[in-house]
Amino acid sequence: MARPLWSVRLVIAVVLALLVPAGAAVASPDGTLTWAVHISLAPTFFDPAETPGLITPFMVLYAMHDAVAKPMPGQSFAPSLAESWTQSKDGLVWEFVLRKNVRFHNGEVMTADDVKFSFERYRGAGAKLLKEKVAAVETPDPLRVRFRLKQPWPDFMTFYATPATGAAWVVPKKYVEKVGDEGFKKAPVGAGPYKFVAFRPGVELVLEAHEAYWRKSPNVKTLVLKVIPDEATRLAALKRGEVDIAYSITGPLAEELKRTPGLTLKPTYMPFTSWLVPVEQWDPKSPWHDRRVRLAANLAIDREGINQAAYLGLAKVTSSMIPSQMDYFWQPPAPSYDAAQAKKLLAEAGYPNGFDAGELSGDMIYGSAIGEPSVNYLNAVGIRVRLRLMERAAYYSEYGEKKLRGVLYTGSAAFGNAATRLESYVIGGGRYVYGSHPDMDGLFSEQVNETNARVRQQILSKIQQMAHERVMFIPVMETAFLNGVGPRAEVHGLNVIPGFAYSAPYEDLRVKKK
C-alpha cells in the first residue's frame, strides 16, 4: 500500500519542482509606475530622427526605442541592437554586428536596412556633422552594418552612440515608409522595452511592456509619464501617491521632500557644469588680464556654501569646467575657499582696495542660482561686481555673439566628451570663446584625427591642465538634478546610467509588491 502513495508523492514533487521555477522565470509584467514630468512631452520625442540636442527626448527614447549602441549602467557605449563592433586599423571603417531576431513592436524583425535607413533619415542635432564625416553606410548582410568614414574620426562613437545625437536609434524602415513621418509620430513603433499605447498632448504618455524585448521582459506592465509643469504640484502629486517619481524638485521644496516620511530625494547627474568666465582676461588693460586676479576670484567663492544652499549639498563642487564623467577628463586639484588669500593676491596684483569689475551676467535660471551667491562672494573680497540676469535665450544669443562684458555665467549639459566641450568654450573659433591661446589651439588640432585613445587623452589632459594653470575659468560645480521617489517605486532607475538625468533602463524598474 505504501508504494503507490510514495510514487504519487514523487510525481507531485517532480511536477511542482518543474512548475515553480518555470512560473518564476516567465513572470509577466505587472503594475504601473507613474512619473510627474517637468516638461511638456512633444510627439518629436517619439521619433529618434528629430532628436534636437537636448537630453529630454531620451526620457521617451529609452522606453520606446532602442539604439545600435547606447549608454547603459556602467558603460558609455553598451552593445544594444548591435552585439559587437570593430574599428579598422586605419580608423576609416566601423562595422557593427547586429543581434539576431530582434523584433519591433509590430512584429517585424530588425535588420541592417533599418539601421542604415534610420541613420540616413536622421535630421536632428549633429546630423550635418555626422553626414559630413560618413562617406557611406553599407549593409553587406542583414545583420551587418558598415560605416565608411571620409577620414579617421575618433569621436565617431561619441556622436553616434551617446545622447549627443539620436542617429543610432533604430526605427522600422517598412513601417515608416508606409505611414510617413507624421503617421509615425502619431503611432510610433520601436524596438524598445515599451510599446506606445496613448498620448494626450499636455497630459500624459502611456506605454505598455513589450514582453519580447531582447534584453529582458520588463518587470512593470504600464508606464505613465504625466506632464505637471509646476514643481509644487509635482510634489503634491508625489505626496498623494498619484505619481511614483517626480522630476526636478528644487530649493525649499526639495527640503520638504526630504523631510516627508516615505519619500526619498534622489539626485541625478548630467554632464552639466556651471562656471564663470572673466571674458575681459583677453584685454591687457583689464584687471582680469592678471592671472593673480583670476586666481583671487577662484579662491573667493565658497562653492560648498552655494552647493548647500541651492542643492542641499547634493551637487559636486569642481575646479574644472569639463564634467568629471566625460571621456578624456583631466582631474585638477580640488577647489579651495580662502578669502584672506584672495585679498592678498588682489593686493599683490595692485588692487589692495579691490576694483570695479562691472557686471556678472547670467540667465534667469542657473545664472540666478549660481550667479547671485557668486556676486556676494566676489564683492566680499573687493571684486565689486553687479548681477545682471537676462532671459535665457537672449543671454545665450548675446553670449554667442560676443556682446557681453565683465564676468559671464556659463552652464552646459551638452553631451560629448572633453574635446567637444573644449571646442565650444576654450579653443579659438568656438561659439562661446572670446579669446584663446595659440599653443592650446595647436594642441587641439593635433588630436582631432588622433585614433590612439591614449595619445588623445594625453593631449586633451594637457590642454585642460593649461586652462587650469592659466586660470581661464572660475568653475563652480557639477549641478545636481533633484528628483523625488515615492514608496511604491522599488527600483526607480535614477542615477543608474552615468550622465543620464532620468529613470532608465525602464525594463529593470520594479514596483514594490503590496
Add this chain to the structure above:
Amino acid sequence: MRRFVLRRAAYAALSLFLLSVTIFLFVRVTGDPTVLLVEPGASKADLDALRHDLGLDRSLLVQYGTFMRDLARGDFGRSFYYRTPVLELYVSRLPNSLLLAAAAMVFSLLIGIPSGIMAAVRVGGWWDSAGKIFALLGLSMPSFWVGLLLILFFSVYLGWLPSSGSGTALHVLMPAFALGWYFAAAHMRLARSSMLEVLGSEYVKLARLKGLPEMRVIAKHAFKNALIPVLTLAGINLVLMVNVAVVVETVFAWPGIGRLLYEGIAFRDFPVVQAVVLLGGSMIVVVNLVIDLLYAVIDPRIRYER
C-alpha cells in the same frame, strides 16, 4: 444699418490685421528661439541648420509674407517645439479650455451676481462689507497662490481631490474655483455698482411710489437691467478665461490653451504664440462686433448716430 454693419466689420478686420503685424514683430523682438531648442554649447552648424529648418534665416519681410499667405489658407504654421501644425494643437486644447472656462464662469456668476445684488440692496450693511472684503481678496490674491492653497488643503491634507490633471469631474473643481475666484470678485463689484445705479433710477422710484413690494421692484424691474453690463463683461471674461488662463492651467497641469501659450512663450515658439494671440484676439473682436450689432439692434440711436 447696412453702412453701420459694414463699418464695424471693417474696423474688426483692421484690428485683426494690426494684431497680426504686432504679434509677428513682437515675438521676433524677443530674440532667437533656436538657442532654447538645443543645449548651450551646441555647435554653430546645428544652430544654423535649425534656423534654416524653422525658416528663421529668411528676411523678416519674407517671413511675414509667408505667415500671411499661410494664414489666408487657414494655416497657422508648425510649432517649433512640437513640430506639429499649430491649429491642430490649438484645437486639441480648446475643449479643455472651454470646459474649464465654462465651469469657472458658472462659479463666478453664481457667486458674483447674487452677492453683488445683495450688497447693493443692503448698501452699507454687513453683507455689503463682507462683499467688499470678498472683492478685495478676489482681486488681490494671485490665482497661483489660491491654486496651491487649494491643492495643499483639498488634495494633500484632506485627500479629496486629485492634485492636477484632467479627465474627470473631480479634476475640474479646483482649477475652476481658482480661475473663477478673480472673476467672481470682478462680477460682484460690477453687479453691485450696476444695481446701485439702477436702484437710483426714476423708473425704480416710480415702481416704489406705486407701492410695489421691494422684492418685486428688485427682482422684476431692477435686476434685469442691472444684469446687462455684468453679462457684457462676462462675455469678454469668458474669452479671456479660454485663452489666457496661463497660471491656473500651469499650476493644475490643465492641458488648455493658456498652458499652450505659456509653453509657446517659454520656448519662443513663434507660431504657437502668434496663433493663440490671433485666435484669442479674433474671439474678442468677434464678441465685440456681435455686442455692437446687438446694441444697434436694441437701441436705434446708436445706428443713426454713428
